[in-house]
Amino acid sequence: MPAPVSGSVSGLSSGATPRSESGSVTGSVSVSAPESVTRSVLGKEPGSGSASVSERTSGSAPVSEAAEHAHRFGSVALIGRPNAGKSTLFNYLVGEKVAIVTDKPQTTRTGIMGIITGVDWQMVIYDTPGVHIPKDRLGKAMMSSALDALERADVIYYITDATAGFGSGEARVLEILSGVTIPVFLLLNKIDLVEKAGLLPLIDDYSQRRSFAHIFPISAKTGDNIPELLTRTISFFSEGPRYYDADEMTDQPERIIVAEFIREKAILATHEEVPYALTVYVEKMELRRADLMDIFAVIVVERQGQKGILIGKQGATIKRIGELARKDIEELLGIKVNLKLFAQVRDKWRNNVNNLRDYGLLT
Numbered sequence: 001m002p003a004p005v006s007g008s009v010s011g012l013s014s015g016a017t018p019r020s021e022s023g024s025v026t027g028s029v030s031v032s033a034p035e036s037v038t039r040s041v042l043g044k045e046p047g048s049g050s051a052s053v054s055e056r057t058s059g060s061a062p063v064s065e066a067a068e069h070a071h072r073f074g075s076v077a078l079i080g081r082p083n084a085g086k087s088t089l090f091n092y093l094v095g096e097k098v099a100i101v102t103d104k105p106q107t108t109r110t111g112i113m114g115i116i117t118g119v120d121w122q123m124v125i126y127d128t129p130g131v132h133i134p135k136d137r138l139g140k141a142m143m144s145s146a147l148d149a150l151e152r153a154d155v156i157y158y159i160t161d162a163t164a165g166f167g168s169g170e171a172r173v174l175e176i177l178s179g180v181t182i183p184v185f186l187l188l189n190k191i192d193l194v195e196k197a198g199l200l201p202l203i204d205d206y207s208q209r210r211s212f213a214h215i216f217p218i219s220a221k222t223g224d225n226i227p228e229l230l231t232r233t234i235s236f237f238s239e240g241p242r243y244y245d246a247d248e249m250t251d252q253p254e255r256i257i258v259a260e261f262i263r264e265k266a267i268l269a270t271h272e273e274v275p276y277a278l279t280v281y282v283e284k285m286e287l288r289r290a291d292l293m294d295i296f297a298v299i300v301v302e303r304q305g306q307k308g309i310l311i312g313k314q315g316a317t318i319k320r321i322g323e324l325a326r327k328d329i330e331e332l333l334g335i336k337v338n339l340k341l342f343a344q345v346r347d348k349w350r351n352n353v354n355n356l357r358d359y360g361l362l363t
């Protein structure tokens with residue numbers, strides 16, 4: 001495992017997307033674009049719920065080069081406060097929407113594995129739930145899955161929201177990272193929203209609190225500085241084979257991604273405590289014809305009142321959730337979808353271990 005190098009900062013010198021930085025890359029590595037492959041997302045057994053999603057329309061990465069170096073392989077874990085932009089960055093790097101993203105904190109509830117493949121490198125990346133103080137068993141499970149991902153990584157990306165200063169939430173993340181000896185990159189995210197001059201005091205502040213292998217101001221939304229981030233990350237990887245096919249994006253079963261897409265729309269359509277009190281599971285995915293799939297899914301809430309909010313006046317809210325989710329699912333699966341949503345009340349499911357297991361939130 002390479003030792004952390006003393007911190008240096010990329011991408012503050014020019015207004016445009018910076019080119020790769022000079023000098024301090026460890027070893028020699030060529031970074032090439034993730035291979036762009038298009039094929040059916042359904043894989044071998046449509047609707048089985050166990051096939052990996054495998055369509056890729058990536059365009060986010062640097063220019064292709066011939067493979068001149070030994071192939072490298074490594075893994076990266078994302079960590080950070082809720083809402084910092086971990087899932088946005090994860091999707092950007094994977095090149096497709098796999099993780100759901102909302103403006104509400106604690107959106108991600110489990111670890112999500114993604115695969116990024118270049119000509120002579122491959123990276124496994126783990127999205128994680130945001131670091132927070134757990135209030136229930138779900139929160140505890142979320143924090144465990146965040147910590148688990150750190151154990152499996154060669155490099156850690158600590159993502160912070162550059163529009164916010166250092167606070168107690170960030171202190172909690174640094175506490176978690178205090179025992180970590182693998183390289184930690186600090187990513188100051190959302191720089192599309194801040195003046196670059198404002199980043200310098202922030203970088204100074206963070207650098208005094210911990211030593212980072214590297215600091216990158218980035219935008220997970222626009223991709224600013226992400227090619228440079230990839231180059232530097234791969235320079236920390238060891239020689240290793242390609243473990244996954246170039247067109248694999250994740251090991252998440254389709255059934256789980258479908259449930260997550262529905263949850264995203266349900267979170268966005270509801271307010272106050274409802275987004276946190278809901279979860280989604282897919283009951284059935286069944287091909288009716290080669291080009292049409294029936295999907296039956298259940299949105300679980302904790303109380304009758306929440307069910308009323310979820311359904312809305314004359315069913316308007318759940319109908320809207322279904323329409324929006326269907327579009328994303330059709331894009332994911334590449335076929336037409338008939339989506340049927342049901343609402344169910346399960347009292348205190350967030351504190352019930354059996355419920356959490358049933359909903360795939362606890363292993």
Ligand SMILES: Nc1nc2c(ncn2[C@@H]2O[C@H](COP(=O)(O)OP(=O)(O)OP(=O)(O)O)[C@@H](O)[C@H]2O)c(=O)[nH]1
Nearest residue numbers: 082083084085086087088106107108130190220221
């Ligand atoms: N402008 C801007 N918005 C961003 C950027 N990255 C993320 N966001 C927004 O920030 C919000 C939170 O993004 P997520 O990716 O869900 O954050 P997260 O860290 O995964 O959050 P949790 O899953 O709750 O831990 C969403 O509204 C994103 O659109 C960025 O680089 N620029």
Ligand SMILES: [Mg+2]
Nearest residue numbers: 086087107108
């Ligand atoms: Mg997330």
